[in-house]
Amino acid sequence: MTFEDHGRDAAENTKLEKLKVTVSFPLAGRDSFKERAELSAPAESVRLEAMGHFGVSDDASTVYYLTFNGDRIEGLTQIGSLSHGRDSLKFILSKELIQG
Amino acid sequence: MTSADTLLTLEMDQDAVVAYLDDFDGVLILDADPGTYWLVLHPKSAAAETYYARVAWQQYPDCPPSVRFHDRIHGRFDVPSAWPIVPGYRLGAWDICKPMTAEAYVVHPEWCTGPHQWSSSGNPFLWIAQTLQDDLNHNYQGRNA
Numbered sequence: 001m002t003f004e005d006h007g008r009d010a011a012e013n014t015k016l017e018k019l020k021v022t023v024s025f026p027l028a029g030r031d032s033f034k035e036r037a038e039l040s041a042p043a044e045s046v047r048l049e050a051m052g053h054f055g056v057s058d059d060a061s062t063v064y065y066l067t068f069n070g071d072r073i074e075g076l077t078q079i080g081s082l083s084h085g086r087d088s089l090k091f092i093l094s095k096e097l098i099q100g
Numbered sequence: 101m102t103s104a105d106t107l108l109t110l111e112m113d114q115d116a117v118v119a120y121l122d123d124f125d126g127v128l129i130l131d132a133d134p135g136t137y138w139l140v141l142h143p144k145s146a147a148a149e150t151y152y153a154r155v156a157w158q159q160y161p162d163c164p165p166s167v168r169f170h171d172r173i174h175g176r177f178d179v180p181s182a183w184p185i186v187p188g189y190r191l192g193a194w195d196i197c198k199p200m201t202a203e204a205y206v207v208h209p210e211w212c213t214g215p216h217q218w219s220s221s222g223n224p225f226l227w228i229a230q231t232l233q234d235d236l237n238h239n240y241q242g243r244n245a
Contacts, residue, residue, distance in 0.1 A: 026116075026226035027219050061215055070124060070144050070237045094234050095227075097188075097198040097216075 019079060020088035023050035023066065027095065030054070039080025043073045050093050063096040102135035106160040110135060113161075113225045120226060124233055129173060135160065138173045139229060143184070143236040149243060151184055153232055158202075161220040165228060167201040168194060185241040200231055 023033040023046065033053040037046060047066050051057060058064060066073040068082055068091050082089055114137070118128045125147065127140040131154075139153040152173055156166040169189075171182040177194050188198045195203035199216035211217065218224075 025222070026230055027222040027224065029221040059215060067234065067237075070233070072234075072238050092230060094230060097200060097231065 019083055019086075021046055021079065021091070022088070023053075023091045023093050025050070025054045025056075025093040028054045033093075037079060039078065039083070041079050042075060043077045043079055044075030046079060046091065047075065047093070050091070054093065056093075056095075065094055065096060066091045067094050068092075102158060106157060107134055110157060110160050110225065113223045116223055116226045117229045120229055121233070124237075126229075126233065128229075131156075131174075138170075139232060140173075141233060141236055143240040145237070145240060146242075149184075151236070152182070155225075155228060157225075161224045162218075164200060164202045164205055164218045164224075166203060167196050167228065167232070168203075180244040183244045184236060185244055186235045186239045189235075191244060198231075200228060 017039055018036045019039060021035050021037045025032075030053075033050040035046075035049065043066055047064065050066075051064055056064060068089065072094075073082070073091070079089060114128060121128055121139065121141070124144065125142055129138040129140065131137060133156070135157040137155045139155060141151045141153060143149055152170045152175070154166070154168050154170050154177070157163075158165075168177040169183045170177045171179040176182070180191050183189055183191060183194075189196050193203075193207075195201060195207070197204050197207060199205070199208070199211045199218070205211055205218070208216075
């Protein structure tokens with residue numbers, strides 16, 4: 001392996017260490033939240049940053065959570081485990097409602 | 101009487117609903133009654149099961165819609181088997197008792213103010229569709245007998 005090969009591999013690994021993350025929230029009157037996040041980042045950090053972007057927060061009666069392909073994503077999930085080789089992930093921020 | 105503003109705003113927002121439902125093999129159907137739609141939905145864990153939610157907007161996006169499951173499009177809502185078993189989805193009352201439907205705000209007028217008040221920002225139609233699909237994906241316990 002040449003010096004150039006090492007350099008190229010290092011560059012590709014660097015690229016793969018981050019994912020393009022998009023979080024949409026249908027009740028937001030603003031654009032989706034977008035960031036580049038580490039593969040090892042927990043979903044909870046994405047959730048909190050997205051909630052800050054949308055100006056919402058959990059309270060005693062409302063909880064927000066991320067869904068990906070329809071699945072509810074737990075906070076400790078590393079987002080890299082969802083990517084399966086893709087370089088981007090699209091989440092939806094959902095609002096959990098209490099029942100009457 | 102549904103206003104022209106309501107219909108125009110619904111028309112702008114409904115494309116996102118169609119795209120979202122398509123990810124779950126769901127369909128959005130416009131009713132002949134202006135402001136009324138049928139959402140054909142499938143739980144992720146039971147894709148062969150089909151539910152028909154009638155979503156009727158009187159004033160969009162300012163007021164919550166009536167949401168009721170029916171046994172088929174243009175069918176009856178007072179049929180238990182038309183309704184999925186999901187916490188807050190009530191047989192007898194035939195409503196979804198969560199702060200997202202016109203029926204629920206009648207039962208709980210205290211929700212009209214405070215943290216549960218209706219939000220008209222963004223795309224509430226998409227939010228309703230996502231909430232129904234999320235319930236079928238995460239809180240579904242089967243079909244009522």
